[in-house]
Amino acid sequence: MATVTQLGKATVFTVGGTDFNDQLVSLEMTKTAPALDATTLASTSETFTAGLPTAETTFTLLGSFATSEAIQFAFGDVGTTTTIVFEPLAAAPGASSPRYTHTDGYLASAPIVVNVNELVQITLTYTGGSIAQAVS
Amino acid sequence: MADYVIVSGRLRGFKPGDVVSDADLLAAGIIPAKNLALGSIKEKQNTKASRKYAKPIEEETE
Numbered sequence: 001m002a003t004v005t006q007l008g009k010a011t012v013f014t015v016g017g018t019d020f021n022d023q024l025v026s027l028e029m030t031k032t033a034p035a036l037d038a039t040t041l042a043s044t045s046e047t048f049t050a051g052l053p054t055a056e057t058t059f060t061l062l063g064s065f066a067t068s069e070a071i072q073f074a075f076g077d078v079g080t081t082t083t084i085v086f087e088p089l090a091a092a093p094g095a096s097s098p099r100y101t102h103t104d105g106y107l108a109s110a111p112i113v114v115n116v117n118e119l120v121q122i123t124l125t126y127t128g129g130s131i132a133q134a135v136s
Numbered sequence: 137m138a139d140y141v142i143v144s145g146r147l148r149g150f151k152p153g154d155v156v157s158d159a160d161l162l163a164a165g166i167i168p169a170k171n172l173a174l175g176s177i178k179e180k181q182n183t184k185a186s187r188k189y190a191k192p193i194e195e196e197t198e
Contacts, residue, residue, distance in 0.1 A: 012148075017166030018176065019148040068144035068176045076174045083165045 012087035016077065023070055025060040025121060029086060029100055031131040055131040057084050057102045063120035070122055074110035081106045084126060093134050104129030140168060144176035155180055
């Protein structure tokens with residue numbers, strides 16, 4: 001089985017076209033197709049069908065308070081939708097090097113969490129929209 | 137169509153000082169209004185020579 005060791009080498013990570021690759025600490029992209037129960041009395045087992053697909057991307061960035069950096073960016077993005085692009089591998093998008101694009105992700109909140117003797121980080125969750133996988 | 141000057145070094149595909157149009161930004165997934173508010177881009181000032189050397193308005197005399 002092929003395995004991937006992620007060595008902090010996301011080659012592309014942009015939020016609304018802004019490149020945060022060098023501040024990305026962790027990332028979770030989830031594509032979801034809710035299971036709608038389609039079981040009837042004629043069924044011989046439980047049957048499901050796909051509901052409206054949805055998506056969620058959560059990521060943590062090292063925070064900076066400077067212009068155009070993570071925290072000011074996040075505050076400007078609250079209440080709006082945006083596009084997030086993630087390419088985990090160095091090769092151009094292809095059969096073995098996918099690109100994931102989350103479109104129309106909505107940011108509901110931008111929490112600032114500050115602790116003594118810790119780097120400032122900000123964790124953002126964009127919900128809704130859809131995630132597409134490009135392999136060409 | 138407005139022209140903008142890139143300010144932030146974080147806008148992928150552009151570098152600070154680049155002059156771009158709405159279409160250029162939108163093609164890169166960058167929403168001009170949002171980034172204008174953030175200060176990542178600024179509106180390009182009109183520096184046409186015709187303005188710089190415009191004839192001054194003469195004072196009205198009775």
